[in-house]
Amino acid sequence: MSNAEIILPSSDTIIILRSELERHLGRLLLSPGAALTGSLQRRHVTSGLELLVTQLEFEDVVPNADAWSLLADRVVVMVNHDQHIRCEEMATICHAGPSQTLLCILLDPVDRERMDVCICERSSIRRPARIGLIGPELKWLPEPSAAPVPFDETTQSRKRDDLRQSRTRGGLGATEHDRSRHLSIAFIGNGGGGSELTRQLVATLDPASVTTFDNDAVGYENLNAMPHASWRDAKARRNKSTVLAQALNRNQPGLKIRAVPFSITASEAIHIMENSRFDAVFTFADNNTARLAASWLCRTTATIHIDCGTLIRHDNNGHRSMRADCRLFEPSQTCIGCSPPMEDLRDALYDLSAPEHSLKKGRINRWNATRAGTLHHFNAFACSLTANLFLDYLSGHIQRSHWIRALWNQGHLPELTETSLVASDDCPFCRRKTSPNNSQ
Numbered sequence: 001m002s003n004a005e006i007i008l009p010s011s012d013t014i015i016i017l018r019s020e021l022e023r024h025l026g027r028l029l030l031s032p033g034a035a036l037t038g039s040l041q042r043r044h045v046t047s048g049l050e051l052l053v054t055q056l057e058f059e060d061v062v063p064n065a066d067a068w069s070l071l072a073d074r075v076v077v078m079v080n081h082d083q084h085i086r087c088e089e090m091a092t093i094c095h096a097g098p099s100q101t102l103l104c105i106l107l108d109p110v111d112r113e114r115m116d117v118c119i120c121e122r123s124s125i126r127r128p129a130r131i132g133l134i135g136p137e138l139k140w141l142p143e144p145s146a147a148p149v150p151f152d153e154t155t156q157s158r159k160r161d162d163l164r165q166s167r168t169r170g171g172l173g174a175t176e177h178d179r180s181r182h183l184s185i186a187f188i189g190n191g192g193g194g195s196e197l198t199r200q201l202v203a204t205l206d207p208a209s210v211t212t213f214d215n216d217a218v219g220y221e222n223l224n225a226m227p228h229a230s231w232r233d234a235k236a237r238r239n240k241s242t243v244l245a246q247a248l249n250r251n252q253p254g255l256k257i258r259a260v261p262f263s264i265t266a267s268e269a270i271h272i273m274e275n276s277r278f279d280a281v282f283t284f285a286d287n288n289t290a291r292l293a294a295s296w297l298c299r300t301t302a303t304i305h306i307d308c309g310t311l312i313r314h315d316n317n318g319h320r321s322m323r324a325d326c327r328l329f330e331p332s333q334t335c336i337g338c339s340p341p342m343e344d345l346r347d348a349l350y351d352l353s354a355p356e357h358s359l360k361k362g363r364i365n366r367w368n369a370t371r372a373g374t375l376h377h378f379n380a381f382a383c384s385l386t387a388n389l390f391l392d393y394l395s396g397h398i399q400r401s402h403w404i405r406a407l408w409n410q411g412h413l414p415e416l417t418e419t420s421l422v423a424s425d426d427c428p429f430c431r432r433k434t435s436p437n438n439s440q
């Protein structure tokens, strides 16, 4: 790589998992001359090329690119201890060849979020447009501007927009509100629970864009749990994601909404997930196959996954018990298959690997085979716990994968417990590497 470099701007996005970086950071800061190396995963998303940093490992000495394959895509992370190197020189220091792609990250020894980043490829050097630090606080560098463009430029509509946001901004605080207004969120499962979760989070976060996924149609049996839907929607068997998107649009015409009338296991939905950058993906689905598919897609795209589920049962004495589980999974840390172990994992894996539109394995259960029914107030309760779990993660009060369980037995107050989530060592999903290490 030439020292007389020209540095070009680009539309590239760099994605770094905070947990992956921080795993080695202490040792790296104490070891002048050492480096981290890892693989790069390329993804073409709507905004351009995304380079995902994976499998970072500590190296005692500056890595030598001669040891890598001629077509290697690698990342090298160094600390600029005495401010004596420039990021643009890192490829030369590592002896990277013109056929190799090297993502160079130079960290400031004091401010760990201050980093200089460049991509050296084919004898040219370019700067990424933005860097995503995926983890607690969910940071984008450079930070998005504080004031997104309102949906209408007229003074009147700007005033209305400001007035509308004033209560949410007051509730969240300016810092959190500024951050949440730039989020792009996906909601998988738009039935009674999922639509409630979407409406709560859209109202609480004021996000920039929302994508809804559901292939199911509204039925009369759904109307109590979906107050935004009408008898006409049920009669016409209109798609749940479309009905939800239209209700959101009526309330928030400035919100960018995309309704996807497909199951998350359908190729159309998978294609969208694989080609988009979401800040978070929420699931409130009635089957574990959809949950598992979402979990897998979040893992391969380094996206935060938050799942919510409820279960209502009656015991032999007719007493009602209600249970809600709200789980936040950091990508690469753990997954829905193992935290805790999924009861019907084998069946869900079978359904996930079966050809599209093939028959489901086993008997088709009636809607009330494992649950008594649905109660809207309990869905709303579970959704508010889930929304708050995400807010705590966004503000950095929760730092790791997290699980909140609510048990609410008839005649009692709800009992809440919480714990961090840890992956099972033998999980076939999150303990298996997503891409081969192409460095050697």
Ligand SMILES: [Zn+2]
Pocket (backbone or CB within 6 Å): 334, 335, 336, 337, 338, 339, 423, 424, 427, 428, 429, 430, 431
């Ligand atoms: Zn797992």
